[in-house]
Amino acid sequence: MKxxxxxxxxxxxxxSGRFVEYQANNVVPDMSFLEMLDVxxxxxxxxxxxxIAFDHDCxxxxxxxxxxxxxxxxxxxxxxxxxxxxxxxxxxGQTLVIEPWRAKAFPVLRDLVCDRSAFxxxxxxxxxxxxxVGGAPDGNALPIPKVVADxxxxxxxxxxCGACVAACKNASxxxxxxxxxxxxxxxxxxxxxxxxRVRKMVSQxxxxxxGACTNQYECEAACPKEISADFxxxxxxxxxxxxxxxxx
Amino acid sequence: MNLDSxxxxxxxxxxxxxxxxxxxxINPSNKRKYKxxxxxxxxxGASAAASLAELGYQVETFCFQDSPRRAHxxxxxxxxxxxxxxxxxxxxxxxLFYDTIKGxxxxxxxxxxxxxxxxxxxIIDHCVALGVPFAREYGGLLDNRSFGGAQVSRTFYCRxxxxxxxxxxxxxTMARQIAQGRxxxxxxxxxxxxxxxxxxxxxIIVRDLQTGKIESHVGDAVVLATGGYGPVFFxxxxxxxxxxxxxxxxxxxxxxxxxxxxxxIHPTCIPVTGDYQSKLTLMSESLRxxxxxxxxKNQGDKRSPDQIPEADRDYFLERKYPSFGNLAPRDISxxxxxxxxxxxxxxxxxxxxxxxxxxxxxKRLGENVIRERYGNLFDMYHHITNENPYKVPMRIYPAVHxxxxxxxxxxxxxxxxxxxxxxxxxxxxxxGANRLGASALMQGLADGYFVAPYTITNYLASTKPGGxxxxxxxxxxxxxxxxxxxKKILSIKGKRSPLSIHREMGKVVWNEVGMARTRQSLTKxxxxxxxIREEFWKNVSVPGSGAEMNKGLEYALRVxxxxxxxxxxxxxxxAREESCGAHFREEYQTExxxxxxxxxxxxxxxxxxxxxxxxxxxxxxxxxxxxNVHLAVRSYK
Numbered sequence: 001m002k003x004x005x006x007x008x009x010x011x012x013x014x015x016s017g018r019f020v021e022y023q024a025n026n027v028v029p030d031m032s033f034l035e036m037l038d039v040x041x042x043x044x045x046x047x048x049x050x051x052i053a054f055d056h057d058c059x060x061x062x063x064x065x066x067x068x069x070x071x072x073x074x075x076x077x078x079x080x081x082x083x084x085x086x087x088x089x090x091x092x093g094q095t096l097v098i099e100p101w102r103a104k105a106f107p108v109l110r111d112l113v114c115d116r117s118a119f120x121x122x123x124x125x126x127x128x129x130x131x132x133v134g135g136a137p138d139g140n141a142l143p144i145p146k147v148v149a150d151x152x153x154x155x156x157x158x159x160x161c162g163a164c165v166a167a168c169k170n171a172s173x174x175x176x177x178x179x180x181x182x183x184x185x186x187x188x189x190x191x192x193x194x195x196x197r198v199r200k201m202v203s204q205x206x207x208x209x210x211g212a213c214t215n216q217y218e219c220e221a222a223c224p225k226e227i228s229a230d231f232x233x234x235x236x237x238x239x240x241x242x243x244x245x246x247x248x
Numbered sequence: 249m250n251l252d253s254x255x256x257x258x259x260x261x262x263x264x265x266x267x268x269x270x271x272x273x274i275n276p277s278n279k280r281k282y283k284x285x286x287x288x289x290x291x292x293g294a295s296a297a298a299s300l301a302e303l304g305y306q307v308e309t310f311c312f313q314d315s316p317r318r319a320h321x322x323x324x325x326x327x328x329x330x331x332x333x334x335x336x337x338x339x340x341x342x343x344l345f346y347d348t349i350k351g352x353x354x355x356x357x358x359x360x361x362x363x364x365x366x367x368x369x370x371i372i373d374h375c376v377a378l379g380v381p382f383a384r385e386y387g388g389l390l391d392n393r394s395f396g397g398a399q400v401s402r403t404f405y406c407r408x409x410x411x412x413x414x415x416x417x418x419x420x421t422m423a424r425q426i427a428q429g430r431x432x433x434x435x436x437x438x439x440x441x442x443x444x445x446x447x448x449x450x451x452i453i454v455r456d457l458q459t460g461k462i463e464s465h466v467g468d469a470v471v472l473a474t475g476g477y478g479p480v481f482f483x484x485x486x487x488x489x490x491x492x493x494x495x496x497x498x499x500x501x502x503x504x505x506x507x508x509x510x511x512x513i514h515p516t517c518i519p520v521t522g523d524y525q526s527k528l529t530l531m532s533e534s535l536r537x538x539x540x541x542x543x544x545k546n547q548g549d550k551r552s553p554d555q556i557p558e559a560d561r562d563y564f565l566e567r568k569y570p571s572f573g574n575l576a577p578r579d580i581s582x583x584x585x586x587x588x589x590x591x592x593x594x595x596x597x598x599x600x601x602x603x604x605x606x607x608x609x610x611k612r613l614g615e616n617v618i619r620e621r622y623g624n625l626f627d628m629y630h631h632i633t634n635e636n637p638y639k640v641p642m643r644i645y646p647a648v649h650x651x652x653x654x655x656x657x658x659x660x661x662x663x664x665x666x667x668x669x670x671x672x673x674x675x676x677x678x679x680g681a682n683r684l685g686a687s688a689l690m691q692g693l694a695d696g697y698f699v700a701p702y703t704i705t706n707y708l709a710s711t712k713p714g715g716x717x718x719x720x721x722x723x724x725x726x727x728x729x730x731x732x733x734x735k736k737i738l739s740i741k742g743k744r745s746p747l748s749i750h751r752e753m754g755k756v757v758w759n760e761v762g763m764a765r766t767r768q769s770l771t772k773x774x775x776x777x778x779x780i781r782e783e784f785w786k787n788v789s790v791p792g793s794g795a796e797m798n799k800g801l802e803y804a805l806r807v808x809x810x811x812x813x814x815x816x817x818x819x820x821x822x823a824r825e826e827s828c829g830a831h832f833r834e835e836y837q838t839e840x841x842x843x844x845x846x847x848x849x850x851x852x853x854x855x856x857x858x859x860x861x862x863x864x865x866x867x868x869x870x871x872x873x874x875x876n877v878h879l880a881v882r883s884y885k
Contacts, residue, residue: 011796012796012797028522028524030521030522030634031522031524032526034526035524035525035526038524038526038747039524041745041747041800042745042747042748043745044791045745045746045747045789045790045791045800046743046744046745046748046789047789048741048789048791049791050791050792050798050800051791051799051800053797053799054799055314056488056489057313057318057320057487057488057489058318058320058322058323058487058488059487059488059526059527059529060323060527060529060530060628061628061631062322062323062409062412063313063318063320063322063323063487064317064318065313065314065318078631080631084628084631084632086631086632086634088634109458109797110796110797113314113797115314116314116315117314117315117435119315120315120316120317120423120426120433120435123317123419123420123423124423124424124426124427125427127420127423128378128379128420128421128423128424129377129378129379129420129421130424131374131377131378131421132299132302133298133299133302133374133697133698133701134374135377136370136373136374136376136377137373137377138373139332139372139373139375139376139382139390140332140334140389140390142376143384143387143388143389144384144388145384145386145388146384146385146386146388149381149382149383149384149388150384152379152381153381153383153406153407153413156381156406156413156416157407157409157412159412160315160317183379183381184379187379187381189376189377189378189379190379
């Protein structure tokens with residue numbers, strides 16, 4: 001297969017950036033999308049040109065590092081992360097436009113690499129259960145119904161990649177935040193801090209410059225882990241309860 | 249050099265208690281005067297950072313990823329062992345200890361492994377408290393599954409994403425300490441050197457991967473929790489960013505590297521498909537609970553698997569190891585698969601693959617149960633290979649997965665350099681020559697949550713906080729070394745990408761120092777690796793400058809360390825003239841092809857001392873003594 005790539009190149013956060021065209025020859029259908037970029041980068045480097053910068057690590061869809069918008073879709077045309085997108089989903093001669101996540105809260109650092117540290121700060125605001133090492137009771141001391149544990153796990157599967165933000169026209173982070181809020185809020189261990197948690201995390205989300213949710217569910221459609229937008233409704237309920245039951 | 253393992257006196261079960269009773273303590277108001285630098289934020293690093301910060305120390309963490317949550321522990325699938333005996337099937341701390349020692353083919357320290365088994369129970373409790381959503385039974389109690397090398401069910405799990413959930417737990421509790429100002433996190437920051445002053449580890453030199461700036465950080469202790477070195481083989485199940493740089497640079501500053509040749513080949517990975525491939529994907533060992541491994545009985549049988557009748561199939565693990573069957577330990581299962589493929593019975597393109605077949609389990613339990621247990625793994629397999637494993641058997645082949653070897657540490661997890669602690673996969677201490685499944689997560693968290701907080705406190709209590717700054721001559725000298733090295737790489741301006749050189753080296757290491765090693769193959773590797781290294785330093789092309797984000801430079805620096813480390817790995821494999829665990833020397837095998845250990849001459853830890861580029865490293869031996877277990881021939885038949 002041969003493909004034409006139009007890749008976003010930007011030297012640093014203050015550079016205005018531009019699309020640059022590259023030819024990807026010798027593309028094999030079983031290649032992953034990132035392996036295709038490896039080959040392009042290998043050729044660029046051998047010619048003394050700077051490679052296209054992109055984030056990636058585990059290449060098995062779990063670390064959440066990779067983050068490309070391919071032909072307008074976060075993580076490309078198939079469900080799953082960019083690293084789990086295979087070239088067999090494209091056709092010979094196709095032109096692919098490759099961009100970084102686009103969101104005010106995720107500034108581009110270089111080429112296809114953006115800064116997602118806003119997610120870390122949202123977690124720091126309250127995405128945890130305050131329990132020090134040493135004081136935990138026996139793991140079976142608190143039975144948790146299977147359906148509850150399973151639902152918490154559904155939410156906890158979020159890999160924090162940010163595709164939900166990239167797919168949303170408002171660059172809203174509601175799916176990410178609601179996944180974390182719901183994971184901990186569903187579990188009995190998470191109850192003591194449940195209302196404080198949702199208030200603090202939502203407030204940090206707003207501070208970071210993410211947009212509001214207008215119920216388009218693009219986030220759910222783009223999520224490589226199929227996190228359900230129902231968690232957003234759940235979080236809204238928690239948030240409402242928190243705002244009428246707590247002062248400040 | 250005297251390798252003092254500092255194992256406490258007394259009976260095995262009381263050693264850790266005895267350490268804790270005799271350790272020195274630091275007053276809470278003095279703890280905040282000490283600073284601890286932690287490199288790596290996987291399970292070991294993140295849990296150590298959180299627990300040390302909870303005690304009141306100032307902690308700074310460093311990781312090359314853009315967030316601590318992305319460290320490669322996140323990719324562990326199957327589970328975490330703990331001797332809870334919730335299943336009433338005869339498990340105990342002793343049994344977990346014994347399984348681990350035996351699984352490691354009697355090449356690990358009794359005292360360390362026993363402590364690990366003791367800590368295992370507390371890990372589950374703490375993780376539950378942090379909100380880790382472990383799988384539950386309908387009654388609400390924790391569920392377990394079985395793993396290789398054990399005849400009890402002691403593995404706790406979160407679907408096929410146990411590592412992710414445990415890491416997110418550690419990351420969240422670390423985030424809480426960041427919010428409280430007790431941890432300062434430095435993501436996108438890579439350690440490039442260790443600074444020792446008067447024989448003590450006092451700091452690190454790092455490169456800010458976003459700006460390219462070289463910076464010094466000073467502390468009272470340095471913790472390396474930087475994982476394994478699998479990508480020395482190029483293709484492995486590790487993340488492509490995993491590297492040996494932090495531990496190898498510490499090695500060059502005097503830390504001994506122990507058992508580098510103990511590298512685990514995992515039996516169930518998706519086979520290699522092409523030359524462009526950047527990594528191999530693991531299919532969790534937990535699949536062997538329900539999947540049956542087989543190859544066609546006849547060489548070159550090209551029929552599709554559903555056309556091959558039972559009589560023409562060889563379920564080789566069930567045949568060779570009837571009591572453990574498909575759950576034989578990893579090293580044994582991997583070699584058996586290789587043997588079958590070497591005999592021309594391999595399946596798939598290139599013949600390097602065996603079937604992992606779920607059709608019996610689907611018939612017995614129904615597709616829904618299988619989907620619930622392994623759904624995400626099946627999806628992943630489908631995605632990568634374009635084959636539906638609910639309909640056709642998976643094809644799997646062994647791949648490099650885990651490194652039992654690592655920096656040498658004593659019982660307190662301190663290396664031979666005072667103040668340098670090494671946790672998790674980065675150290676060598678607990679898994680001997682082979683690690684059992686679901687034990688890596690256990691070790692990472694045991695080290696970080698439950699061991700390091702005590703042993704680091706004990707160390708710091710005998711030191712005065714502070715005292716040196718980053719303006720010290722030794723910091724300046726190391727900074728200068730790092731800068732010069734970067735300048736040198738950028739100035740080569742050759743014709744080859746770091747990737748092509750890495751791939752070339754990886755091929756040599758896999759072919760000559762891989763699943764089966766011989767004196768001849770190792771000697772060959774020791775000739776080829778220096779030549780590839782020379783090629784790197786003559787002909788690598790790293791465009792751009794050091795003063796910006798430069799992914800090519802990051803990669804080239806890692807490859808340059810692999811090119812030196814690969815030689816150490818081969819050297820160690822050559823010196824160990826026996827087969828044990830994952831280290832299989834073809835010269836040393838029994839008549840039926842099993843590993844032939846030599847306890848008389850090789851019951852020791854190999855700890856290598858760096859002697860300068862191009863010079864032979866020096867081997868130091870820490871004898872392994874067994875007072876509680878009998879050194880048996882490992883049998884899973």
